[in-house]
Amino acid sequence: MPEPLLRLAGVTRRFDVSRPTLQRWLARERRQFLRAVDDVSFAIPAGTTLSLVGESGCGKSTVARLAVGLLAPSAGEIQFDGQPLAAARADPGQRRRMNMIFQDPYASLNPRWRVRDIIAEPLRAFGIGADVPGRVAELLGQVGLAGADGERFPHEFSGGQRQRISIARALAAAPSLLVCDEPTSALDVSVQAQILNLMRDLQQLLGLTYLFISHNLAVVRHMSDRLGVMYLGRVVELGPADEVFAAPRHPYTRLLLEAVPDLERVGSARTPVGGEVPSPIDPPPGCSFHPRCPLAVDRCRVEQPPVRKLGAVEVACHLAEAGAD
Amino acid sequence: MSATLARWRDSDLWHSFTHSPVALGATLLAAVFFVGAFGAPWIAPHDPFNIASLSLLNSFRHPFASWTYPLGTDEQGRDMLSAIMFGTRVSLLVGAAAVIFALVAGVGIGLVAGYAGGWLDGLLMRIADIQLTFPAILMALLIDGVFSALVPRDRHDSVQIYVIVLAIGISRWPQFARVVRGSTLVERGKDYVAAARVIGIGRGRILLGHILPNVLGPVLVIGTLTLGLAILDEATLSFLGVGLPQTQPSLGTLIRIGDDFLFSGQWWVTVFPGVALMLLVLAINLLGDWLRDALNPRLR
Numbered sequence: 001m002p003e004p005l006l007r008l009a010g011v012t013r014r015f016d017v018s019r020p021t022l023q024r025w026l027a028r029e030r031r032q033f034l035r036a037v038d039d040v041s042f043a044i045p046a047g048t049t050l051s052l053v054g055e056s057g058c059g060k061s062t063v064a065r066l067a068v069g070l071l072a073p074s075a076g077e078i079q080f081d082g083q084p085l086a087a088a089r090a091d092p093g094q095r096r097r098m099n100m101i102f103q104d105p106y107a108s109l110n111p112r113w114r115v116r117d118i119i120a121e122p123l124r125a126f127g128i129g130a131d132v133p134g135r136v137a138e139l140l141g142q143v144g145l146a147g148a149d150g151e152r153f154p155h156e157f158s159g160g161q162r163q164r165i166s167i168a169r170a171l172a173a174a175p176s177l178l179v180c181d182e183p184t185s186a187l188d189v190s191v192q193a194q195i196l197n198l199m200r201d202l203q204q205l206l207g208l209t210y211l212f213i214s215h216n217l218a219v220v221r222h223m224s225d226r227l228g229v230m231y232l233g234r235v236v237e238l239g240p241a242d243e244v245f246a247a248p249r250h251p252y253t254r255l256l257l258e259a260v261p262d263l264e265r266v267g268s269a270r271t272p273v274g275g276e277v278p279s280p281i282d283p284p285p286g287c288s289f290h291p292r293c294p295l296a297v298d299r300c301r302v303e304q305p306p307v308r309k310l311g312a313v314e315v316a317c318h319l320a321e322a323g324a325d
Numbered sequence: 326m327s328a329t330l331a332r333w334r335d336s337d338l339w340h341s342f343t344h345s346p347v348a349l350g351a352t353l354l355a356a357v358f359f360v361g362a363f364g365a366p367w368i369a370p371h372d373p374f375n376i377a378s379l380s381l382l383n384s385f386r387h388p389f390a391s392w393t394y395p396l397g398t399d400e401q402g403r404d405m406l407s408a409i410m411f412g413t414r415v416s417l418l419v420g421a422a423a424v425i426f427a428l429v430a431g432v433g434i435g436l437v438a439g440y441a442g443g444w445l446d447g448l449l450m451r452i453a454d455i456q457l458t459f460p461a462i463l464m465a466l467l468i469d470g471v472f473s474a475l476v477p478r479d480r481h482d483s484v485q486i487y488v489i490v491l492a493i494g495i496s497r498w499p500q501f502a503r504v505v506r507g508s509t510l511v512e513r514g515k516d517y518v519a520a521a522r523v524i525g526i527g528r529g530r531i532l533l534g535h536i537l538p539n540v541l542g543p544v545l546v547i548g549t550l551t552l553g554l555a556i557l558d559e560a561t562l563s564f565l566g567v568g569l570p571q572t573q574p575s576l577g578t579l580i581r582i583g584d585d586f587l588f589s590g591q592w593w594v595t596v597f598p599g600v601a602l603m604l605l606v607l608a609i610n611l612l613g614d615w616l617r618d619a620l621n622p623r624l625r
Contacts, residue, residue, distance in 0.1 A: 068523050092525065100523050108516035112538040122524045166520075173524065 003082055004043035005177055005209045006067060011076035013037040013062055017281060034281050036062040038233035039076070041307075044226075046176065049203070049210040051220040051241070053256070054230035055277055060213045061103075063230075064181040067211055068100045080177070096126045096173040103182040105162035109154040115140075115165055116150030122173040139168040143198060160191035167198065171206070179211045184219060196222055217260050221245060229253045232280055232288040239313030249313060249320040251293050287318070295319055341619040348619075351611035358605050362413040370395075371404040373411060379403060385586075388593045397593045400586065405593060408579055409601045415575040416605070419490055420556035426494030427555075428548050431501025436532050436540070438502065439509025450506065453499035461554070462561055464496035465489075469567055482570040489568055493558045497551055504547060508540035542620050549613035553606040560602055576602040 018024055018031040036059045044050045052060045065071045066078060069089045080088040080098065088094040099122070102108035109118055119136045129135045137147040143164040154162055163183060170178055183199070184192040196219060202208060214220050220227060224241035229252060237250040248254045275292040278284050284291055290300040299318055307316045333339055342348050361368070370393070372378060383402030386394045396405035438449040456464060469492040476484055512518065513536060521531050556576075562568035563577030564584075571578060576598045583595025 065519075070519055070522060089525065095525050098523070100520065102516040102520065104516060108520055110517040110535055110539070121521065121526070125524050125526055169520065 003046075004079075005046040005081055006211065007043040007079040008063075008067070009041050009077045009079070011037060011040045011063075011066060011073045011078060013059075013066055013071060014074045032281055035233050035283065036280060037066065037073075040230075040233075040235050041076075042226075042228055042235065042238055044177075044209055044211060046209050047203075047207050048225040049212055049223050050226045050228060051212040051214060051224040052228045052230055052235075053214055053217060053220050055215065057277055057280070058230045059233040059280070060215075060230050061181050064100065064179045064211065064213045067177075067179050068098050070100075092126055096122070096128070097176040098179070099170040099173065099175045099177075100179045100181065101163070101166050101170050101183045104186050105159050105166055106186070108166055109162055109169075111154055113153075114150065115152055115154065115157075118154070118165060119150070119168045119172055122169060126173050128173060135172070139172055142171065142202070143168045158191075159187050160195060163187060163191075163195050164198070167195075167202070171202065174206075175208070177209045177211070179213075181213045182215065183212075185214065185216065192219065199223070217256060229256065232277060232283055234288065234316060235307075235314075236289065236316045237313065239311075243311075243313055249310060249315045250317045251295050251319075252289050255294075287316075338619055342615075345615055345619075347611055348615040351608045351615065354604060354608040355612060358413055358601075358608065359417070361410045362417050365407070365410040365414050369404075369407040369410045371407040373403040373408045385591050385594075388597070396597050397591075399583065399594045400591075405597050408574065409576070409598055412574050412576045412579050412598060413601060413605060415486075415569060415573055416556050416559060416577070416602070419486065419493070419559045419569070419575065420552050422490045423493035423497065423555040423559070424548055424552045426490060427497035427551060428501055428544065430494065431498035432505050432537075432540075432544060434498065435502040435505025436509055436536065439506040440513050440528070440532055440536065446506070449502070453502050456496070457499050461493075461496040462558055465492040465558055465562060466565075466567065468492040468495055469562065473567075482572060485568075485570055486573060489559060489562060492562070493555050496558070497555060500547055500551065501544060504543050505540050508543065509536055512536045512539050546613060546617040546620060549616055550610060553609040553613065556602070556606055556609070576605075 013036050014033045015036055016031065017034045019027070019029065024031070038059075040059075040063060042050060052063060054060050062071065066073055067085075069078075069085055072086075078085040081094065083094065088098075109115075113121075116133070116136050119139055120132050123129050123132050123135060136150055140147055140150060145161065145164055145168070149157075149161075154165065157165065163186075166183075180199070184195050187195060199210070200223065203210060210223070212220065212223050221241070226239065227241040227244045228235045228238040229244070229250065230236070231252050237244060237248065237253045244253060245257065248257050278288065278291060284301075286302045287293070287296070287300040287305050290296040293300065297319070303318070305316045305318045307314050308320070310320060379402045381402055383394070383398050384400050386398040386402075388397035388405070389395065390397070394404050394406075396409070398404055399408070434449055434453075438446040469488055472488040472491065473481065476488070518531060518535055521535055526534075559568060559575060560577030560580065563575050564581045566581065569575045569578055571582070574582070579598035580595050580602070583591075583593075583598060586592075586594050
């Protein structure tokens, strides 16, 4: 098996959410930490897509920001191409091999910059390519925009077109790894498919590696080689996408898949995922999913389930069995 | 070039400008002052600084009595209209220089405070808060006093104009800093800044290349309104006698000189510079108000 391009080992990220020092001192409170990402490990082989799914607030966007070095982990190690991430980012030759596509295409493009300057920014930052205008035109063509669009400003484009500009910028320095933080969730459904197809075509053409963050299982099914399911900062199930979709082992994964609309099962009764995600500031003891889990037993309330390997799939559940289905 | 011009003529701002009688009127008034002030050496009817041309026989001529001295003359026979034109020039120059100083300092401090956050932000903003608890004119008086004490007495007149610019500039930076810090806090959280950080763009280039262009809108408005205030600050200082020397009379200096003759009947020596000051500041403030409304998307 080839060396993975990105590897996270036991990565944890805490945020200090306590009130300012003076107020905290007056109210005699302790410091409070939010554990957004808790002991997350996975690896992405070059040229493949790993998707992370989960509800709002489960820490998937934090994983995306950790993976490109926008945030530093509180514990654990991130490796890019066999090198610690901090070292890789200090070297421009390695740093240009990673980039990110953001969720909100209205906030991720500087409104005062022309599109050609936005796309050329990575080229100029890394000093690559003698013919910057030519390369910008090539990139615009690659994402399905016209060369003349480079002269315009972001507000003259629709959400889908802006996301294409984002992709062109991310591709400018010919990266290997693209971290995509919900790249389609701000778009209309019809436009979502166009953007996803574009991303898949580009992956095949350029041999890109994707870390793909989403809350939409239908989108993920379209894209993934491997799939990770996150709940309250932890990866509860991780394995080949086909297998996770066909035979979900963790009760949370099953509930999520149950909730996906399915044309063949119109009108059949569905079990919605009940309850709210507990607060990550004060997570429940034991398995963090037990308050909402239909199968929870006493052991789940006290003992945190370790990650176990069941065939090709890793599951963090006391009750999951190898031949679950 | 013509494309830029065409885009400007299509812009909302231009449309709002040409459809606002207040903006057009204020611009016309300001233009009259600008032309009068900066063209003074060429178009003023007399040179009030040329002692040879002055004659005490011409002192205290009444206004509107002759075309030679349309606004009358002062106690030394100087033409009031020419004195006002030259005085407006000094007032505008000092005001503009002070605003540029306050703007550059305030925008720089605001950007750094907003982007750095933490203790540096706290320190800079507390300094601004403390300064804002004093009236700006008091601050300017204090700074003016300190500088005057530092400069040898025989050089006072030559450096006084810089001291005044600095005093007013320092007293007016906090408004710029606070507004820019607030906008910077909003902008630095946006994903286009994250996108620049991912490819390793340095802090300085992010601040100047990405954030600065996005926080300049309100700065333009405050700059215009502050210009009116700075001109008034200078006039106040000069009226109090700590401002510009008589060799470089500004509108404030003219008002102070004329004030001595108000009760002996020569009202025009102080009233005309006062009216000129009022109209100048009014024109600038009206422009600032219009700009604020025109740039506010919620009022469109």
